Amino acid sequence: MFNPYGGIAAQAFMSGVLSGILDVQGKRVLDLGCGAGVIGFCCILKQSQKVLFSDLHPNIGEIKNHPLMPSQDQVKVQDLCAGEAEETYDTIFMPFPSRSIERPIDPESYEMGILRNDDIVFRAISDVGKVLAPSGEFVFFYRVFNDQFPLYLEVTSHLAKYFDLSTLKLLWYVGEASGHGLLLSVKKSA
Ligand SMILES: C[S@@+](CC[C@H](N)C(=O)[O-])C[C@H]1O[C@@H](n2cnc3c(N)ncnc32)[C@H](O)[C@@H]1O
Known part of the structure; x- marks a missing residue:
């Protein structure tokens, strides 16, 4: 399983939640691509x-045995939001994969967790758009590479099908040699 300890994306999400910038109290949360x-x-x-x-x-599956795990919370192995009903979550967190490759990926390799096809980004936006309640919040980490700008225009147009882009917020930012890492949030259209 992907163990993100020390990764910049996980730290950005965790700081957002623990500092209260992202208010999750009382919310129905989906930790999508939860890893550890x-x-x-x-x-x-x-x-x-x-x-x-x-x-x-x-x-x-081991997450179920964690001492912090309350009985009403759940652990599911599934592709994106495959088994979730429409409009049943208030907040969904997802770290998008950091890079794209086109060859098949060995499910036992570390690449399974981080190097995926771009297609997952578009599939994830559609899935999240369906299972979030109206005005629910999608919080995602996204890397913008300097040499792939057209892809981000496509991502933004796809987001606009489900989300109100006037609510898009930049929560955290890191500059990298090849681009930028962004922690963003956007609300589903009401
Ligand atoms: C970069 S890791 C992030 C782990 C953790 N949420 C964090 O922030 O550190 C991405 C995770 O997405 C999972 N993943 C990849 N493709 C997925 C899919 N189609 N559906 C659900 N999870 C997927 C991987 O197994 C991996 O655990």
Whole structure:
């Protein structure tokens, strides 16, 4: 399983939740692509109503045994939001994959967690758009590479199908040699 300890994306999400910049108290939260579950556990600490830990990788089952895990929270192995009903979450967190490759990925390799096809970004936006309640918040980490700008125009147009782009907020930013890492939030259209 992807263990993000020390990764910049996980730190950005966790700081946002723990500092209260992202208010998750009483919210129904989906930690999408949860890996070791660090974002969801921060939400439990901040008294979310429920947290679903969800990931494609089967090793996330161990999260169920964590002492912080309350009984109403769940762990599911699934592709994106495949098994979730429409409009059932208030907040969804997702770190998009950092890079794209086109060859098949060995599910046992670390690449499963971080190097995926761009297609997942578009599929994720559609899935999240469906399962978020109206005005629910999508919080995502996204890397913008200097040499791939047209892709970001496509991503923004796809977001506009479900989300109110006037609510788009930049929560955190890091400059990198090849581009920028952004922690963004946007609300689903009411
Ligand atoms: C970069 S890791 C992030 C882990 C953790 N949420 C964090 O912030 O540190 C991305 C995670 O997405 C998961 N993932 C990749 N493709 C997925 C899919 N189609 N559906 C659900 N999870 C997926 C990977 O298994 C991996 O755990």
